[in-house]
Amino acid sequence: MYNPTVARLTYRALLGRRRALxxxxxxxxxxxxxxxxxxxxxxxxxxxxxxxxxxxLASMVPLVGVIAGTGAIAPEIDDGSIVYLLSKPLDRRTIITTKLLVAIGVTLAFTTLPILLAGFILNGNSQVIAGAFAVAAAVASIAYSAVFLLLGTVSRNAVVFGLVYALVWEALFGSLVPGARALSIQQWSLAIAERIAGPGADITSEVSLPAALILLLVATGLGTWYAARRLGSLTLAGER
Known part of the structure; x- marks a missing residue:
């Protein structure tokens, strides 16, 4: 379920000079x-x-996820270069899984390490705050990568829709509107940070930990499954 050639091409696309900046x-x-x-x-x-x-957690992680998740596949579909992968004897689930792993790796590198460092700078990891948010960001990175990779297979405006989700739903509604919080990857991952840090750290989530874990698994699993199914429906012309 992992192809080194696909991974290398995806890393090269994601970590080009412009996108890396x-x-x-x-x-x-x-x-x-x-x-x-x-x-x-x-x-x-x-x-x-x-x-x-x-x-x-509310803004940086989803935005990095948008760039990595959609960037892992959407540009190839849009410019038609996906045809070269689709014409090879590769299972399309392998293509999606490989691209997802690359997107997760890139998102983790650009979120968890900076969050951990920032936490140590801010309070020296008092109350395990830095570690709690780093773990939450790692879990969120996996779910965001799957969701935004899926978005890259279903829409030519994947980046736009991803930014709307990240900036409007996650950063705005997910933080302010009670009903929306329960349907936010941010809140699901925040439940993990709350459990790790404990009650003294003043970290609260609108979602219980068991529900959060289930929702994270469902979002990641369904996103990956449907992305593979969607890729399987593409023609060799690269049309959606």
Missing amino acids: ILGALPALLIVIAVAVRLLNGADDHAATEILGGFA
Whole structure:
């Protein structure tokens, strides 16, 4: 279910100079914010929770997921180059699984490590806040990669729809509207951070941990399955 050639081509596409700069911009901003807050306020658990939860998990992780998830396949479908993969004797589930693993790897690299570093800068991992949000970001990265990879197979406007989801649903409605919170990958992963950090860290999620784990598994599994099915329905002309 993994093909090294497909993986190499996908990594090359995702980590080209232009896309790598875009991917690195938000993590760099997170580190800058963390350093500035630490210099101004000193070690602050509340500031760490607000920045890692309100900016990193709510905005940075889904945006990086959009770039990596859609970028792993949508450009190839749009420009027709996917025809070269589809014409090879490769199972399309293998193509999707390989691209998903690459998207997950890229998303993890550009989210979990910066979040962990920012957390240590902000409060030295007091109350295990840095570690809790890093684990939450890792889990969220898997789900986002699957969802946005699927989006890349079903729409020519995958990036636009992905940004709308990340910025409007996750960052806005997912943080402010009670009903929307229960249908947010951010909130599902936040439940994991809440459990890891414990009650003293002031991390709360609208979703219970068992429900969050089930929803994360369902989103990842269904996203991967339907992306493979959708790719299987494409013609060798690369048409959706």
